[in-house]
Amino acid sequence: ETGVTQSPTHLIKTRGQQVTLRCSSQSGHNTVSWYQQALGQGPQFIFQYYREEENGRGNFPPRFSGLQFPNYSSELNVNALELDDSALYLCASSSDQAYGYTFGSGTRLTVV
Amino acid sequence: GQNIDQPTEMTATEGAIVQINCTYQTSGFNGLFWYQQHAGEAPTFLSYNVLDGLEEKGRFSSFLSRSKGYSYLLLKELQMKDSASYLCAVPSGGYQKVTFGTGTKLQVIP
Numbered sequence: 001e002t003g004v005t006q007s008p009t010h011l012i013k014t015r016g017q018q019v020t021l022r023c024s025s026q027s028g029h030n031t032v033s034w035y036q037q038a039l040g041q042g043p044q045f046i047f048q049y050y051r052e053e054e055n056g057r058g059n060f061p062p063r064f065s066g067l068q069f070p071n072y073s074s075e076l077n078v079n080a081l082e083l084d085d086s087a088l089y090l091c092a093s094s095s096d097q098a099y100g101y102t103f104g105s106g107t108r109l110t111v112v
Numbered sequence: 113g114q115n116i117d118q119p120t121e122m123t124a125t126e127g128a129i130v131q132i133n134c135t136y137q138t139s140g141f142n143g144l145f146w147y148q149q150h151a152g153e154a155p156t157f158l159s160y161n162v163l164d165g166l167e168e169k170g171r172f173s174s175f176l177s178r179s180k181g182y183s184y185l186l187l188k189e190l191q192m193k194d195s196a197s198y199l200c201a202v203p204s205g206g207y208q209k210v211t212f213g214t215g216t217k218l219q220v221i222p
Contacts, residue, residue, distance in 0.1 A: 042212035
């Protein structure tokens with residue numbers, strides 16, 4: 001059974017650029033959630049995808065968007081990057097949503 | 113909405129017992145999670161409580177009181193590898209959104 005994998009591991013982008021982060025969910029999981037974690041803070045919910053549809057969204061602007069594919073993998077896209085977007089981006093997959101997520105190791109995004 | 117409070121930092125001695133508290137306010141209760149997160153790594157699932165009482169899982173136990181909006185994580189026989197952040201989290205909206213606290217950074221000292 002494979003876990004959740006995210007790519008890339010680290011990324012440096014310039015303010016104003018666009019970025020795409022990728023996530024492969026754990027085998028058998030059909031739900032993917034994305035979180036942003038700033039240094040010293042808890043993860044903040046961005047949005048969740050269930051069977052290719054957005055299934056809930058946190059307080060993030062529309063320049064944060066996502067996709068889920070038929071194999072349940074997912075992408076997080078961020079347009080018009082700002083310095084404050086620098087954070088660890090975590091993808092978490094689940095099947096039975098009542099029993100916790102399996103997190104990927106995250107993508108560390110630095111915006112300069 | 114959800115509001116979660118937990119201490120920012122704690123220090124405990126190897127071999128001892130430590131209790132990490134979490135208080136929460138939520139509109140509609142759907143259980144409470146505890147996660148462990150080592151520095152630079154992803155959070156890992158520790159426990160999920162939906163009913164009142166204590167649930168024990170090896171050296172780790174988690175307690176919930178729904179009427180008090182209170183939970184704690186109890187770590188026994190502390191080991192150096194237990195040094196990590198411990199995140200309290202509550203789901204809402206049919207589990208669409210899981211809100212995390214800021215985490216309690218635990219340092220275990222010899």
